Amino acid sequence: xxxxxxxxxxxxxxxxxxxxxxxxxxxxxxxxxxxxxxxxxxxxxxxxxxxxxxxxxxxxxxxxxxxxxxxxxxxxxxxxxxxxxxxxxxxxxxxxxxxxxxxxxxxxxxxxxxxxxxxxxxxxxxxxxxxxxxxxxxxxxxxxxxxxxxxxxxxxxxxxxxxxxxxxxxxxxxxxxxxxxxxxxxxxxxxxxxxxxxxxxxxxxxxxxxxxxxxxxxxxxxxxxxxxxxxxxxxxxxxxxxxxxxxxxxxxxxxxxxxxxxxxxxxxxxxxxxxxxxxxxxxxxxxxxxxxxxxxxxxxxxxxxxxxxxxxxx
Amino acid sequence: xxxxxxxxxxxxxxxxxxxxxxxxxxxxxxxxxxxxxxxxxxxxxxxxxxxxxxxxxxxxxxxxxxxxxxxxxxxxxxxxxxxxxxxxxxxxxxxxxxxxxxxxxxxxxxxxxxxxxxxxxxxxxxxxxxxxxxxxxxxxxxxxxxxxxxxxxxxxxxxxxxxxxxxxxxxxxxxxxxxxxxxxxxxxxxxxxxxxxxxxxxxxxxxxxxxxxxxxxxxxxxxxxxxxxxxxxxxxxxxxxxxxxxxxxxxxxxxxxxxxxxxxxxxxxxxxxxxxxxxxxxxxxxxxxxxxxxxxxxxxxxxxxxxxxxxxxx
DNA sequence: ATGAAAGCGCTAACAC
DNA sequence: GTGTTAGCGCTTTCAT
Numbered sequence: 106x107x108x109x110x111x112x113x114x115x116x117x118x119x120x121x122x123x124x125x126x127x128x129x130x131x132x133x134x135x136x137x138x139x140x141x142x143x144x145x146x147x148x149x150x151x152x153x154x155x156x157x158x159x160x161x162x163x164x165x166x167x168x169x170x171x172x173x174x175x176x177x178x179x180x181x182x183x184x185x186x187x188x189x190x191x192x193x194x195x196x197x198x199x200x201x202x203x204x205x206x207x208x209x210x211x212x213x214x215x216x217x218x219x220x221x222x223x224x225x226x227x228x229x230x231x232x233x234x235x236x237x238x239x240x241x242x243x244x245x246x247x248x249x250x251x252x253x254x255x256x257x258x259x260x261x262x263x264x265x266x267x268x269x270x271x272x273x274x275x276x277x278x279x280x281x282x283x284x285x286x287x288x289x290x291x292x293x294x295x296x297x298x299x300x301x302x303x304x305x306x307x308x309x310x311x312x313x314x315x316x317x318x319x320x321x322x323x324x325x326x327x328x329x330x331x332x333x334x335x336x337x338x339x340x341x342x343x344x345x346x347x348x349x350x351x352x353x354x355x356x357x358x359x360x361x362x363x364x365x366x367x368x369x370x371x372x373x374x375x376x377x378x379x380x381x382x383x384x385x386x387x388x389x390x391x392x393x394x395x396x397x398x399x400x401x402x403x404x405x406x407x408x409x410x411x412x413x414x415x416x417x418x419x
Numbered sequence: 420x421x422x423x424x425x426x427x428x429x430x431x432x433x434x435x436x437x438x439x440x441x442x443x444x445x446x447x448x449x450x451x452x453x454x455x456x457x458x459x460x461x462x463x464x465x466x467x468x469x470x471x472x473x474x475x476x477x478x479x480x481x482x483x484x485x486x487x488x489x490x491x492x493x494x495x496x497x498x499x500x501x502x503x504x505x506x507x508x509x510x511x512x513x514x515x516x517x518x519x520x521x522x523x524x525x526x527x528x529x530x531x532x533x534x535x536x537x538x539x540x541x542x543x544x545x546x547x548x549x550x551x552x553x554x555x556x557x558x559x560x561x562x563x564x565x566x567x568x569x570x571x572x573x574x575x576x577x578x579x580x581x582x583x584x585x586x587x588x589x590x591x592x593x594x595x596x597x598x599x600x601x602x603x604x605x606x607x608x609x610x611x612x613x614x615x616x617x618x619x620x621x622x623x624x625x626x627x628x629x630x631x632x633x634x635x636x637x638x639x640x641x642x643x644x645x646x647x648x649x650x651x652x653x654x655x656x657x658x659x660x661x662x663x664x665x666x667x668x669x670x671x672x673x674x675x676x677x678x679x680x681x682x683x684x685x686x687x688x689x690x691x692x693x694x695x696x697x698x699x700x701x702x703x704x705x706x707x708x709x710x711x712x713x714x715x716x717x718x719x720x721x722x723x724x725x726x727x728x729x730x731x732x733x
Numbered sequence: 734a735t736g737a738a739a740g741c742g743c744t745a746a747c748a749c
Numbered sequence: 750g751t752g753t754t755a756g757c758g759c760t761t762t763c764a765t
Contacts, residue, residue, distance in 0.1 A: 116528040120504035122758030125439045125741050131503065132446075132483065141472050142694075145465040155456040158484060167499050169446065170472060170482045185481050189445065190434040214430040308679055341680065365622055366655065366680040436742030439757050736765075742757105749752075 124190070132169050133161055133390055134191035134215070136183075136206055138198025140175035143305050149332070149360050149379060150197055153220070156383020157195065164391060166192075173198070173206070177263045181205045191215060193390045196222065199230075201279050216393040218386055221282050229389040230401040231382060235282065235359070238375035238406035239289025242357045243329060245373070245408055247293065250417035251327040251355060256290055256297045257314040257339060259283045259331045265304035269317070275300060286331045286359065298325050303335060311338020319346055319354060326354060326417045333358035333374050337367050340413055351415030361409055371411035378404055438504070446483050447475055447704055448505035448529075450497075450520055452512025454489035457619050463646070463674050463693060464511055467534070470697020471509065478705060480506075487512070487520070491577045495519045505529060507704045510536065513544075515593050530707040532700055535596050543703040544715040545696060549596065549673070552689035552720035553603025556671045557643060559687070559722055561607065564731035565641040565669060570604055570611045571628040571653060573597045573645045579618035583631070589614060600645045600673065612639050617649060625652020633660055633668060640668060640731045647672035647688050651681050654727060665729030675723055685725035692718055 124130050135157070137144040144150045158168050169189060174181045186194075186209050194215045196207060199222025210217050211227065218229040243254070261270070262279035278284035290297060301318060303310035311330065315338055318328060330336035336358030343350050350356055350370065361376025385402055392399040438444050449468070451458035458464045472482050483503060488495045500508075500523050508529045510521060513536025521542065524531050532543040557568070575584070576593035592598035604611060615632060617624035625644065629652055632642060644650035650672030657664050664670055664684065675690025699716055706713040 116526070118502075119758055120502055121435075121439045121442070121444060122741095123760075124504060125435045125743085125757085126759045126761085128435070128741070130435060142466070142469040145459065145469060146462070148460070151459040152456070155459060158455050158486065162486065162497070162499075165498055165502075167503050168484045170484060172472065172476060183476070184479055185476075188432075188434055188479075189481050190438060212430065312679070337680070341682070345682075365626070366651075368655070368659075433742050436757095437744075439741085439759085440743045440745085442757070734765100737763090739760105739762080741759090744757095745755090747752105747754080749750100 129192050130190040131165060132167050132191045134169045134171050134185065134189055134194040136171045136173050136186065136194060136196045138173045138196070139305070141170065141172050144173070144197070147306050147334070148362050149306070152379035153197060153383040153386070156380035157386050158383070160384045160387025161390065164387075166390070174263055177265065181263070182209050186210065187213070193218065193393050195386055195390065196220060198282065199223070201281055218389045218393065220382070220386055223281055224401040229393060229399045231386050231389055231404070232402070233377045233382065233404045233406050235375070235377070235406060236285040236289040236292065238359065238377070238408070239286045239329070240292040241408045242359070242373065242375050243290050243293035243295050245410060246327045246329070246355060246357065246414060247295070249355065249415060252417070253325040253327065254290070254295050254297045255318045255325040255328045256287065256300045257311060257318070257328060257330040257335045258287060258300060258302050259306055260304055261302055266302050267304050267310065267313070268302065270300045270302050283331065290329060297329075306332040306334045308334050308338040308341070311335035312342045313338070315339035315342025316346070319343055319348060324354065327414070328354060328356045330356065330358045333360040333362040333364060333372055336372055336374070336413075337364050340367060340370065340372070350413050353418055355414040355417070357414055370413055373411040373414040374409050375406050376409045377406045443506055444504040445479060446481050446505045448483045448485050448499065448503055448508045450485045450487050450500065450508060450510045452487045452510070453619070455484065455486050458487070458511070461620055461648070462676055463620070466693035467511060467697040467700070470694035471700050472697070474698045474701025475704065478701075480704070488577055491579065495577070496523050500524065501527070507532065507707050509700055509704065510534060512596065513537070515595055532703045532707065534696070534700055537595055538715040543707060543713045545700050545703055545718070546716070547691045547696065547718045547720050549689070549691070549720060550599040550603040550606065552673065552691070552722070553600045553643070554606040555722045556673070556687065556689050557604050557607035557609050559724060560641045560643070560669060560671065560728060561609070563669065563729060566731070567639040567641070568604070568609050568611045569632045569639040569642045570601065570614045571625060571632070571642060571644040571649045572601060572614060572616050573620055574618055575616055580616050581618050581624065581627070582616065584614045584616050597645065604643060611643075620646040620648045622648050622652040622655070625649035626656045627652070629653035629656025630660070633657055633662060638668065641728070642668060642670045644670065644672045647674040647676040647678060647686055650686055650688070650727075651678050654681060654684065654686070664727050667732055669728040669731070671728055684727055687725040687728040688723050689720050690723045691720045
């Protein structure tokens with residue numbers, strides 16, 4: 106009988122019918138917080154996505170990739186956000202309040218998990234204690250005698266500026282990750298001598314920042330970066346400028362990535378549990394599907410001292 | 420009136436209804452040829468995916484990520500392949516004939532684009548001329564006087580072995596990319612002194628291969644690698660062994676990636692148009708949706724001589 | 734036990 | 750032009 110059906114051209118149950126009937130698509134829309142080409146080059150997003158896909162796969166849920174806002178000029182909301190079938194949405198790298206993507210999802214009534222965003226009552230949130238992690242790494246540098254700091258930050262907002270930012274703008278940071286990590290530095294009682302904004306977490310931007318910061322006459326003794334890729338760019342810049350790390354300048358990052366090509370150095374960094382974050386997001390998705398609103402989760406981070414930080418010179 | 424509807428709890432048109440009605444889900448299932456954690460760490464897949472997502476986005480199509488076969492022990496076909504709604508499927512890194520994933524898609528009647536696979540009449544194929552590219556880079560090395568070659572290859576099959584492979588197995592390569600690039604070496608008239616299989620295109624595996632190949636007494640003068648990540652691992656291994664590149668050993672890769680952390684070296688490589696490949700795949704998807712079977716496409720590659728290859732020693 | 738029917742939310746066709 | 754209806758393929762309910 107089954108073979109008879111096959112002969113007649115029946116190709117198996119049509120998922121569309123089941124989906125309409127059940128009201129469920131089995132799809133989780135994941136808005137990566139940026140153009141895909143950038144997100145995908147970012148090991149941080151990748152590892153979170155990996156943990157997430159694994160967890161969702163066990164629940165027979167698929168991941169629909171949705172590009173986040175890319176060019177400042179372009180429409181901030183991808184059409185898929187507006188019209189794709191999805192049971193739950195995940196915003197990786199949730200920006201601040203008043204995110205147009207989040208607003209659109211709210212209007213559609215799509216339950217949403219925001220990663221690294223601001224906790225709000227109607228969305229699930231998963232984040233890390235990055236403010237404290239940043240404070241920890243700055244204190245580590247203070248213990249080593251450092252007093253003159255520069256910060257290399259992620260983008261402040263959709264404009265994605267590149268270059269030194271005057272102090273007046275330090276409090277006008279729209280993107281939460283950038284903001285919290287900058288606040289962490291100040292929690293340790295430090296006012297950086299300079300803050301350099303980068304448009305994205307890439308080695309090349311870190312390198313540019315490193316050249317800009319370290320070729321000044323009055324260069325700082327410690328450079329604190331908001332990501333490991335940025336930090337490794339700064340290390341490479343220092344090496345090319347003939348500066349010893351950490352002899353002349355200490356460099357610290359954030360994320361706790363493996364950076365084999367920095368060998369023999371190991372970057373001092375704040376380790377965050379990336380794959381676990383993906384798993385926790387997956388569990389939050391499951392809760393929302395079950396009609397529950399999970400508690401906001403804040404995962405711990407840990408300082409990992411490496412070989413790129415050392416006693417302040419002189 | 421519209422606001423009245425909103426007040427009554429209407430949240431906009433339900434995509435599920437439209438999908439059932441139109442018979443179209445607007446979703447393209449992309450089977451990444453590997454566990455996501457590996458694919459995502461691979462800049463090659465990422466760039467193709469980026470070009471693909473961009474092109475599909477313009478057509479209002481979404482990308483559903485589907486993990487490929489990961490562990491040899493696990494089921495070779497992800498449940499999503501069997502039951503997710505999708506209008507077209509894309510197999511990145513299509514293996515050989517008799518791919519269980521492709522068979523499953525055939526049975527479901529899902530039109531499919533295979534990337535880097537074997538052309539077959541009922542599926543669209545997009546690939547590159549990698550066999551010829553490999554022959555070109557080997558000839559480049561021959562012109563430099565090299566006669567003693569080692570090859571570092573991608574995985575032969577799902578077993579993903581790691582280590583030297585005896586000549587008897589050189590013709591039993593299941594995965595087509597590996598096979599074609601190995602054939603390319605022989606097209607140039609070279610029989611490698613040794614072939615080293617790696618389980619995945621990662622710097623660390625290249626490093627292991629480099630140590631194994633270059634610490635032998637009778638080491639070759641040229642190491643030809645099937646990917647840039649593998650090649651850069653070999654370069655790092657050579658450096659750590661105190662060998663000069665290209666003074667003592669020349670190293671060539673494949674893909675044409677930017678590898679800033681290899682600086683000041685630029686890897687000699689065969690450049691393939693990665694993002695363009697994604698765009699071409701996107702166009703093939705569009706053809707299939709329009710009911711056409713696009714011609715098999717083979718994109719060109721180009722040798723990019725860098726600083727990691729030079730005259731053979733002595 | 735097996736079988737018939739209703740309805741999920743939409744769109745396209747048709748009637749007013 | 751505005752309104753009604755049929756049906757996409759499935760699952761669930763209800764009747765046999």
